[in-house]
Amino acid sequence: MPLLTPAEELRSAALYIRRHAADVTPGPWKSEASVAHGHRVGTVDETNWVAWTGETGEESSARDADWIALFHPMVGLGIADWLENAADLHTPRHHNDVPVGCCCGAGDFPCNDVRHALAVARQIIRGVA
DSSP: OOOOOOOHHHEEEEEHHHHTTTTTTOOOOEEEEETTEEEEETTSSOOOOOEEEOOOTTTHHHHHHHHHHHHHHHHHHHHHHHHHHHHHHEEEEEETTTTEEOOOOOOOSSSSSHHHHHHHEEEEEEETO
């Protein structure tokens, strides 16, 4: 696989998020616990349930449900927007075809904004590699 530029990595992760968010139950989501149903995640209006994480007595089941509810599709799409904006707004400046800094004025490339976005993008991409 050829090496990707930082912008390509960011856009690749954003696209991966968008493809997965396209066909899932819309958010926002909430977590809920009951003896009958255990820990589960569903839409705030309770029209759809999207995940079951375990019985009420399972140690991390409630935390898992809370975590899933926190990162509903609209959050994912916000992360995709952020990754794409980082790709669009932070491009390397060149001198004689050599990157000499970021267009945001930082003296290095990738700048801190891009490094932080790349750290997130690489975790997303690592899940599909």
